[in-house]
Amino acid sequence: MLSTFHGLEVAKRGIFTQQSALYVTAHNIANANTPGYSRQRVNFVETEPFPPASMNRPQIPGQMGTGVEAGSIQRIRDSFLDYQYRNEASKLGYWSTRSEAIAKMEDIMNEPSEFGLSQAMTQFWEALQDLSTNPENEGARAVVRQRGVAVAESFNYLYSSLSQIRDDLGQEIKTGLLEVNSILKQISELNEQIKAVEPNGYLPNDLYDKRDALVDELSKYFQVKVETVPSGGNALDIAEGIYEISLVNQDGSTVKIVTKDSYSKLSVSPSISGDPTNPDGYISEIRIEDVLGNITTISYNKFDSLASGRIKSLIEAYGYGSDPDNVKGYYPDMLADLDKMAYSFATMFNAQHREGYDLNNSNGVDFFEMNVSDNTTGKGAAASIKVSDVIMSDLGKIAASSKSGESGNGNNALYLSMIKDVQITNGSATLPSGSGTTVSVPITGGTVQTFYQGLIGKIGVDGQQAERMKTNAETLATSVDNNRQSVSSVSLDEEMTNMIKFQHAYNAAARMITAIDEILDKIINDMGIVGR
Incomplete structure (x- = not known):
């Protein structure tokens, strides 16, 4: 009843x-x-x-x-759409960072323009050609010296500016890892709060939202995999549980950075000093240290295996390797190429200049000076190249003549202007004077001019690719996020x-x-x- x-x-x-x-x-x-x-x-x-x-x-x-x-x-909430969005967000983080790094390099190189290295070298060759027709003219000699100074200063500027940008990239890595560690800590704290609520039969929806927002942010830095672990007790069947998060490699392997009970801290080794005067900074490994002090490392030769993300792109731009003499990366490669170019150019030019004679009928001296630590790579050349003190103090020391006693002979100045067209084969260049003299240089083929054109061309191609991939990633990330918002918003x-x-x-x-x-x-x- x-x-x-x-x-x-x-x-x-x-x-x-x-x-x-x-x-x-x-x-x-x-x-x-x-x-x-x-x-x-x-x-x-x-x-x-x-x-x-x-x-x-x-x-x-x-x-x-x-x-x-x-x-x-x-x-x-749709967990599959979350998974899709985070994958696209990590790709967007990678390509947008790469695009920004290359764009900064393009701004520094500033080619083609009337203020770039290419124009400075063109004006230098033209000044030498003018000197070949007026070898005794002091004004023509002064122009050659000044144009030489402009070339050297262009190399110096490019090297120092790129080194400064590279140092900034290193600071971005440090800041990014600090942000990542902060996110991991917050996710772990939210896990603990959720673990305390779910066993009582409640759904802490607002805590879930905060945690997912943090995972979304984390996915910009690394591609991550999220797994859930039941919190136990009297948790409802629809309770979302505790997040365990792992870094994902391209082969699908993972490295855990958040567990149900703790989280890890990420750092790089060697640590980034932030010293812009040290151009040899590099990263040899990413260190993942858990609360017990156990350390897992991702070594430099496995950085390429990281799936995507902003940190990977920053490391690729900043530089990575086993030691300072074996560093790869977008900016280290460009700095090394500038060293090769500066050393090859100055070595060939100095050798040809020494074959000539100055106004005092003395053999020519080195026109350019450099402080180089390795002749096989020209390391340090772009940063240190300058017109020699002898030339700076005495215009008569410019060896424009090809024969002693013929101050009106400007053939050597003409030969000097032809350095730009000297073909380099297997790191060996024959001087244009016809003397048969050869010099060894770091550039392995082509000419100094074509080598530089190749560098500029590569920057342009890489920049276009990065911008295209960034646009594609933005489109996909926006599309997936719109789908996600249509479900959750x-x-x-x-x-x-x-x-x-x-x-x-x-x-x-x-x-x-x-x-x-x-x-x-x-x-x-x-x-x-x-x-x-």
Whole structure:
């Protein structure tokens, strides 16, 4: 037999449940513009019917419903779309960083332009050709010296500017890893909070949102894999559990950086000093240290295996290797090529200049001076090249003549202007004077001019590729995020519809209480009074 107040209890449950739904709707509306917020919904669940199946159940025609309750408040999220977005975000982080690094290099190289190294060298060759027709003219000699200074200073400027940008990239790596470590710590702390709530049967949706927003941010720095571990206790089936996060390599292998109980800290070795005067900075390994002090390393020869992300791109630009003499990377390669070019140019020019004669009928001296640590690579040439002190103090020391005693002979100046066209074969160059003299240089083929053109061409091609891939990654990331937002974001129109729906249901449940109250009033006050 149903109780007298059964109807009141059913209606009361309806009121409370619709009220909960209205509160959740209000929460959604309030957070419609909150970044990272996922809309929430109340999962309505029918309560147990009466009577339950038993031997002594009352004899009524069938089970009667007992109303509704809010079974859970669940956020709406698609984990597959999250996975897709994070993959695209890591690719975007990689290509946007690479594009920025190459764009900065293009700005420094500034080619083609009237202020670049190419133009400085062209003016130097032209000044030498003018000197060949006026070898005794002091003005022509002064122009050659000044144009030589301009070439040397162009090399110096390019090297110092690129080194400064490279140092900035190193600082970005340090800052990026600090940010990564901060994110890992926050994710671990959120894991602990979620671990304390879920076993009690609650869904900490707002904590889930904060954690996912942090994982989204982390995916810009590294490609990551997220796995969930149940928090135990009386957690609901739809509870999302604890996140365990791993770095992903291109072959699918992973390195764990967040576990259910702790997180790791990332650093690089050798540490980045931040000293712009030290051009030999490099990274030999990424170190992953857990709370127990156990260290996992990703060595320099495995950096290429990292799937993607901003940190990988920064390391590739900054430089990595086993030691300072074996460093690869976009900026180290360019600096090394500038050294090769400067050393090859100056070595050939000096050798030809020494074959000539100055106004005092003395053999020519070195026109350029350099402080080089390795003749096979020309290391240090671009940073240190300058016009020699002898030439700077005495214009007569410029060896324009090819024969002693013939100060009006400008053939050697002409030969000097032909250095730009000297073909280099297997690191050997024959001087244009016809003397048969050969010199060894770091450039292995072509000419100094074509070598530089190749450098500029490579920057242009690499820059176009990086920009194209960045655009593609942006398009894909935006597309996936739009799909994700269509699932998770708050639609005010939809929430207004829900608000009206829940309000009507609330009003109907309240009206039901009024109706049952009238029924009970009739029973209590108007029945059993016959004959009174």
